[in-house]
Amino acid sequence: MxxxxxxxxxxxxxxxxxxxxxxxxxxxxxSPKEQVKRVIEPRKITNCPHCQSTHFVKNGKDCGNQRYLCRDCKKSFVEQTGTILYGTQKDIEVWEKYIHCMIEKYPLRKCAAICGISLATAFVWRHKILDALQNMMNEVELDGVVQADETYSTISYKGNHKNFNLPRPAHKRGTRATKRGISKEQVCVPCGINLNGLSIARISNLGKPSLRDLQKVLNGKIAKDSVFVTDSLRPYQKLSLDMNLSHIRIPRGKRAVGTFNIQTINSYHSRLKNMLVHRFKGVATKYLNNYLVYHNFVNFAKDTVTNKETILLDYIRKTICTIRSADISKRSAIPL
Ligand SMILES: [Zn+2]
Missing domain, CATH: 1.20.5 (Single alpha-helices involved in coiled-coils or other helix-helix interfaces)
Structure with a gap:
C-alpha cells in the first residue's frame, strides 16, 4: 500500500x-479503451483481394456490406472477402457466441457445445482467430516503462502423435518457469510489456537466448523515449544499447532499482503459465505463438470483457486472413 x-x-x-x-x-x-482501439484499428481495404490491384470502385451493397468492383481483374468483392468470416456458412451470431467463449477462455468442447459446431470447427476457428490476432500484435509498439524478460516452455508435441515420430519420450504436460537447467528441450519466449497493457511475446529459439534471438522479437518494437527494465541477463544490455534506450538493470537477487522493478512482467508470466497449464492442460509448441497472443489480448490488455468481444469481432470481420482450415495443423512442430 x-x-x-x-x-x-x-x-x-x-x-x-x-x-x-x-x-x-x-x-x-x-484511457484503457483508447489504448486497445488504437492498436487494433482494422486494416482498410487497399487492394483487390483477387489481383492486389488498387484500382477498384464501390459497387452497391450486399446484405449491408459494401461491395467493390475491381477495374483491373473485373471481379467483385465484399468487405469480408479474404477474411475469416468469408465462406464459413455460419451466421454472424454463431461467431459472436464463439468469440464470447474465447474471451471466457472456455475449453474447445464447451465452445463447440455452446455454439452448436463440431469440435474440429471449434479448433479451426480458434486458430484462425488467433492467426488474425498475430497481425494485431505485429502492430504493437511498447512505450513508457517497458519491462522485458524471457520465459521458457518445455517442447510439447501434443496433437502431433498421429503423423509424427517423436524424437524423444513425450513429456507430461508442462511449462516450467524456472531459469535453472534451461536446455535445448525448452523453447525460449522473449516477452516485453508496458504498464498500459500492451505486450509482445513470441518463440525465438531453443535454450537461452542470444542477442539475435531477443532482437527477433523485440527489435524496433520499443519506442525511443521508453525506460527499458530487465534483469541482468547480458544480451538485454546490448539490445538496449542498439535501440538507444535508457536501461535499468535489476541485479540478480534484487527486486527493484529505485521505483523500477520487473513485477508486471513476472505476473504476466505466471498468468500465462496458469492459462497454458491449468486452463488448457498444456498446448502443443506449434500453437504456442497463437496462445501467446491469446494471453496478451484476453488476460493482459486493459479493457472490459464486453469491449474485447466487440473489438475482436470487428477485427476478424475486417482483417484479411488467408490461412485454410486444412493447413492449420501443418505448421512446423517447433516454429522458430
Ligand atoms: Zn482485381
Missing amino acids: SGITKELDILKQLFENLSETDKQAFLTSV
Missing part, C-alpha cells in the same frame, strides 16, 4: 511538471 502511494506521489510530481499539451496527451494515453 505504502509502495503504491509513493509511486503515485512521484507520478503526480512528474505530471505537474508537464506542459498542458503533454498533460492532455498523458490523460488520453492512460
Whole structure:
C-alpha cells in the first residue's frame, strides 16, 4: 500500500511538471479503451483481394456490406472477402457466441457445445482467430516503462502423435518457469510489456537466448523515449544499447532499482503459465505463438470483457486472413 502511494506521489510530481499539451496527451494515453482501439484499428481495404490491384470502385451493397468492383481483374468483392468470416456458412451470431467463449477462455468442447459446431470447427476457428490476432500484435509498439524478460516452455508435441515420430519420450504436460537447467528441450519466449497493457511475446529459439534471438522479437518494437527494465541477463544490455534506450538493470537477487522493478512482467508470466497449464492442460509448441497472443489480448490488455468481444469481432470481420482450415495443423512442430 505504502509502495503504491509513493509511486503515485512521484507520478503526480512528474505530471505537474508537464506542459498542458503533454498533460492532455498523458490523460488520453492512460484511457484503457483508447489504448486497445488504437492498436487494433482494422486494416482498410487497399487492394483487390483477387489481383492486389488498387484500382477498384464501390459497387452497391450486399446484405449491408459494401461491395467493390475491381477495374483491373473485373471481379467483385465484399468487405469480408479474404477474411475469416468469408465462406464459413455460419451466421454472424454463431461467431459472436464463439468469440464470447474465447474471451471466457472456455475449453474447445464447451465452445463447440455452446455454439452448436463440431469440435474440429471449434479448433479451426480458434486458430484462425488467433492467426488474425498475430497481425494485431505485429502492430504493437511498447512505450513508457517497458519491462522485458524471457520465459521458457518445455517442447510439447501434443496433437502431433498421429503423423509424427517423436524424437524423444513425450513429456507430461508442462511449462516450467524456472531459469535453472534451461536446455535445448525448452523453447525460449522473449516477452516485453508496458504498464498500459500492451505486450509482445513470441518463440525465438531453443535454450537461452542470444542477442539475435531477443532482437527477433523485440527489435524496433520499443519506442525511443521508453525506460527499458530487465534483469541482468547480458544480451538485454546490448539490445538496449542498439535501440538507444535508457536501461535499468535489476541485479540478480534484487527486486527493484529505485521505483523500477520487473513485477508486471513476472505476473504476466505466471498468468500465462496458469492459462497454458491449468486452463488448457498444456498446448502443443506449434500453437504456442497463437496462445501467446491469446494471453496478451484476453488476460493482459486493459479493457472490459464486453469491449474485447466487440473489438475482436470487428477485427476478424475486417482483417484479411488467408490461412485454410486444412493447413492449420501443418505448421512446423517447433516454429522458430
Ligand atoms: Zn482485381
